[in-house]
Amino acid sequence: MSRTVFCKKYQEELEGLDRPPYPGPKGQELYENLSKKAWTEWLGHQTMLINERHLSMTDPKARVYLQEQMDKFIAGEDIEKIEGYVPPAKT
Numbered sequence: 001m002s003r004t005v006f007c008k009k010y011q012e013e014l015e016g017l018d019r020p021p022y023p024g025p026k027g028q029e030l031y032e033n034l035s036k037k038a039w040t041e042w043l044g045h046q047t048m049l050i051n052e053r054h055l056s057m058t059d060p061k062a063r064v065y066l067q068e069q070m071d072k073f074i075a076g077e078d079i080e081k082i083e084g085y086v087p088p089a090k091t
Contacts, residue, residue: 002015002016003015003016004016005017005032005033005034005035006033007033007034007035007037007038008033008034008038008074008075009034009035009038009073009074009075009076010035010037010038014035014036014037014038015035015036015037016031016032016034016035016036017030017031017034017035017036017039018036019031021039030074034074038074041073042070042073042074045069045073045079046066046069046070048082049066049069049080049082050062050066052082053082
């Protein structure tokens with residue numbers, strides 16, 4: 001049976017993550033308070049931001065930017081959208 005959490009993003013009981021998404025207190029906080037659904041959606045948006053903004057994960061400023069965007073996403077605040085981005089058509 002999968003574990004459930006009260007998802008901070010969706011404010012309802014949903015399936016939880018299988019393990020913390022990264023080490024340390026922030027990873028543990030996400031594990032305890034974020035659903036698989038929300039994390040998967042964040043990873044998709046994060047990938048788009050990295051690709052469309054040509055972010056380098058070796059740049060500390062890019063990592064700070066992504067952390068800020070993730071915190072806003074989880075809190076349900078407005079997150080940065082990529083102007084002119086059109087998602088690929090589903091086949």
